[in-house]
Amino acid sequence: MAVYTDVSDDALAAFLTEYDIGGLVAFRGIAEGVENSNFVLRTAHDEAQRDFILTLYEKRVDPGDLPWFLGLMQHLAAQGLNCPLPVAGRDGEALRHLAGRPAAITTFLSGVWPRQVHAHHCAPLGAALGRLHLAGSGYAPVRANGLGPEAWPPLLRASAKNERASSAFPGLIDELQAALDRILPHWPGVAGRPDLPHGHIHADLFPDNVFFLGDELSGLIDFYFACTDLLAYDVAICLNAWCFDDLGDFNVTYARRLLEGYESVRPLSAAEREALPVLAAGAAMRFSLTRLYDWLNTPAEALVTRKDPMAYVRRLRFHLATPTIGAYGV
Numbered sequence: 001m002a003v004y005t006d007v008s009d010d011a012l013a014a015f016l017t018e019y020d021i022g023g024l025v026a027f028r029g030i031a032e033g034v035e036n037s038n039f040v041l042r043t044a045h046d047e048a049q050r051d052f053i054l055t056l057y058e059k060r061v062d063p064g065d066l067p068w069f070l071g072l073m074q075h076l077a078a079q080g081l082n083c084p085l086p087v088a089g090r091d092g093e094a095l096r097h098l099a100g101r102p103a104a105i106t107t108f109l110s111g112v113w114p115r116q117v118h119a120h121h122c123a124p125l126g127a128a129l130g131r132l133h134l135a136g137s138g139y140a141p142v143r144a145n146g147l148g149p150e151a152w153p154p155l156l157r158a159s160a161k162n163e164r165a166s167s168a169f170p171g172l173i174d175e176l177q178a179a180l181d182r183i184l185p186h187w188p189g190v191a192g193r194p195d196l197p198h199g200h201i202h203a204d205l206f207p208d209n210v211f212f213l214g215d216e217l218s219g220l221i222d223f224y225f226a227c228t229d230l231l232a233y234d235v236a237i238c239l240n241a242w243c244f245d246d247l248g249d250f251n252v253t254y255a256r257r258l259l260e261g262y263e264s265v266r267p268l269s270a271a272e273r274e275a276l277p278v279l280a281a282g283a284a285m286r287f288s289l290t291r292l293y294d295w296l297n298t299p300a301e302a303l304v305t306r307k308d309p310m311a312y313v314r315r316l317r318f319h320l321a322t323p324t325i326g327a328y329g330v
């Protein structure tokens, strides 16, 4: 589920008077997603009906970051990227408050996310990521990645302190510590290592954040982990999220298509290609750590579905055992 905060009819009616988007026709919570509360809102203006998404921002989103996220979506949409466009109220402000939470309305995107990834999804996904990176370059404000390499040791320590860590995941804390010791000294731009191109990255472009209509990619959503970081790290996140099957096996055809799609828009430099194994290991580490933390700290009776950290630990093992870029289809 992802409706953490209920919205009463009266509160919604009062909220909508601040907009010029027509009268309310329908309103329902969306069960998918894990971070925020999302609702579909249908309004009518004269004869025309329109759908919107109402988001109430919850636990992990720092309210101070919301203007950056909404500004980035506005910028990307203006550049022609198909992403949700924040809708301003009559006073020109898109970021407002509802039911005690920061809230915003954005445009509704058509399409469905692929429940099963196939090879034909991967090139369009790569190309869309490349377009996102190019389109983001004109957005001046910067947001550091709060879940980048500096955040990984504290996240691991926080999980290690949890009394259930060793019984739920025997040996995992030590394995992740050993993996961190291998990854961090090789991270681009640290300890005198050459840096790589930076820009605004999505940082969570998993299949559930990418919509398709038939074989056509129709839009990208969920920019609430977006930040300014290594562009190739975003590629590495997608290699993890799109190129492993349900058994945890890496699919090099998917990876090749993803990279070809990306490079049809933004070719990777030789240094970016060389860095793919460590970036992919870092991406697997990031999702292993946040999933592990959430697994240990989400009460079993909570309505949200906990995501399995081991799925990303297995990816991490693959990357650490695969130090050459050939294995990625490069």
Ligand SMILES: Nc1ncnc2c1ncn2[C@@H]1O[C@H](COP(=O)(O)OP(=O)(O)O)[C@@H](O)[C@H]1O
Binding pocket: 002, 030, 032, 033, 034, 035, 036, 037, 038, 053, 084, 106, 107, 108, 109, 110, 208, 209, 221, 222, 223, 224
């Ligand atoms: N702009 C949008 N257009 C259409 N559906 C959307 C849009 N934004 C979110 N959704 C729906 O809400 C679900 C959860 O959104 P998401 O942003 O991934 O939530 P969370 O950040 O809480 O994980 C998506 O899977 C999709 O069904």
Ligand SMILES: N[C@@H](CCOP(=O)(O)O)C(=O)O
Binding pocket: 033, 034, 035, 204, 206, 208, 209, 222, 287, 290, 291, 307
């Ligand atoms: N993609 C992350 C969790 C974030 O979920 P989202 O619903 O906001 O995309 C993971 O799989 O661990």
